[in-house]
Amino acid sequence: MKSPRFYYCQCAQSNARTFSPLKSLLPDHIAPELTYLETKWASLVSFGITVDLLKEVLPINASLCAESVRNHLHKSARRLEAELGEEQLFFVETRQSTRAALPVPEGPITVGIDGGYVRCRDNGQSHFEVVVGKSIPQDRPDRYLGLVQTHDAKPRRRLHELLKDQGWQENQCVTFMTDGGDSVRDLAWHMAPASEHILDWFHITMRLTVIGQYVKGLNHVNPKDGEQIGRLLRQIKGYLWNGNLHEGKIVIEDLTCDLEEVETSYASIKALRKAAAEFQTYIENNADMIPNYAERRRYGERVSTGFVESTVNAVVGKRFGKKQQMRWSKSGAHLLLQTRTRALDGTLRQKFEQWYPGMKCETQDPAFDKLAA
Template sequence: MDIQVKIAITAPDGEIHEFNIAAFEKGHVDAAEIGLTIEESKELLVKLQREIVAAQTAAFCAARSTCPSCAARLRRKGSKRIQYRTVFGDITINSPRLNHCGCQPGSAQTFSPLTELLPDHVAPEMLWLETKWASLVSYGITVDLLKDVLPIGKRLNAETVRRHLGRVASRMEAELADERYSFIETCAFDREHLPNPEGPITVGIDGGYVRSREKGQSHFEVMVGKSIPTDQPDRYLGLVQSHDEKPKRRLHEVLKEQGWQENQQVTFMTDGGETVINIARNMAPACEHLLDWFHVTMRITVMGQYVKGLAHLNSNEAGEMASALRQIKGYLWNGNLHDGQAAIDDLVMDLDEIETEYASIKALRKAAAEFQTYIANTAWMIPNYAERRRYGERVSTGFVESTVNTVVGKRFCKRQQMRWSKTGAHLMLQTRTRTLDGTLRTKFLQWYPGMKPDGEAKMAA
């Protein structure tokens, strides 16, 4: 079976140009022969792309070859060949250089029209694909994936993908407005006249660790978060606290993109760390800061494990300690800070007085003392968890723990041997969070209005 593929391109002046694109000899008696193979489709796409790009750039240059002021035809100084990297192959384009018209004096005597049209020599969809997949998997796997399914040029490598992702993330960073101490812009009177908000927003923020490439430092901390509104899609947040100069602005922009307004309730759930709290401080007038239950029970569980070890040597004392931990947990769960803190103080004193040969007694005493300080410092953030649970409200940032694993663990740490600089990790977090919450394509649509949303094609019938 002989298959011929031809196209016809109608230029802006109405002239029709026809091209023979490809020819295939196909059988029809074996399943493997039915339809195009991957290699045949790559050959077809790259040839089709070459003719379409050539026609489009020629039309653009022709439109720019006359003076916009006096309509005189501009003299051509010469031309050169440039490479334009697209999803369907690297295309060589003829790029003319034209003289400026004498009616428009300026410092430059010549200009290249394609510099205006294709400043980066990389197609926006190519940048989007590279950024999306490199945000999800390693740079090397991204290259292999794209080359497997698309007629990508042989010159594409992991370093190129890394540079392109950095370029995209740096552009996002450049668009971020200045940092501010407070983002509250309205007074109480103004907020009373705002429209009724859609519903409360819950924001969970926590930290994770990434392997460091810097000498003398094995790991550094990154902050990740998740914003969950009532009637809007969830959004992710990621940054390297010791590198980022605009952490509060970054959180503010996430809330604004979700339609947040200043009379809308926002609940910030954190582990009580000062660094994390500072990101959300003075962010919203109608807000509350809660200590998530997960971090409370985690510390109680650690002490409970030590007490189980103590039971082998001092069963009576261990029984009393276990009972005290259950009592403390109950007090805190019901928001009874007065009795809860008193029970913690008693536990610390009892541990200081106990005499035992238990090897981990020092560790248990240290854990109890740290828990005493932790609860004292975060008492203002401890609500009545039982009441919140009865009303169906969140009491834990378990969803943020999974966010840490999703944003950080699966790309930066687990089964990844790569070590990161703070700058590189921070830039990766910006593209990865947008990829995970589905807003990366939206950002590209803002930059390149000619791109289409996912699933939307523009084809003539």
């Protein structure tokens, strides 16, 4: 677009001699609608494919390149970052008496948080962890969360604002489900006063399955010992499933002791002992997050973060990995996660309409639709 400049009148009090009317309309030197398309499409597919799509559907000259699209996306993501408040350790802002006077909240919210890994661009580090989450209210649309915790200065504030956007209030129950890792567990701790923290059953069974695979190998060398260890594993799984943590810890202790006393030529016995010891530490560290899974299942409540496993694949795998050769900086991955999560849960358009009210679509008169039909 041509952007002519005009001289100010001599009677005008201005330090500048000239001005551009177009710049006052488009201060970012790009139409907000185009910025939105670049941001959304680049959040879903690669920067290069985004350029090809834009050139296919819009009369855009050859100067548009993948780097320009990436810079525009980063600018939008930084604007999202600037809207976040200050980071806090605790977000309980009211007293118990004040929370008791709040109106009856909507249904409970379930938040699942897990981690994934992205190839790193920096030398000396092959991968870094990204944290991905999904918030599922009972009566509102789902929302996604994504961040690089080693880069993000406001991870807890980010989660808090996501819950607030979903209508959460301080007397509303929130269930946080994690894999028990320090990075994801610390993110959700002390986030809501009426909250419960649950260790994902899937990650418990996954560790037991690994131990069980070693035990199958032990069965071929020492059938008697293998049968005994296998029986202990079944007992552990049953106790933990029914929330009997006391008995479960006792059997886990028996398991590790029996493995130390086994005399065998089994080649993977050291790996089996190590896996059992790590499982014992894992359960002890997350003992306060182990409920009665059987009871939760009977009442139709979630016991696993299977929905988050698919979220990790949708948010991280399909854009940052999955046979793609691109490596990422922590800041670049973090900024892309902010726009990608909004593109996936459908809130990116709302945010652009908030920034640029002129982008809002006018509601068409139903009578006109009826007449057109």
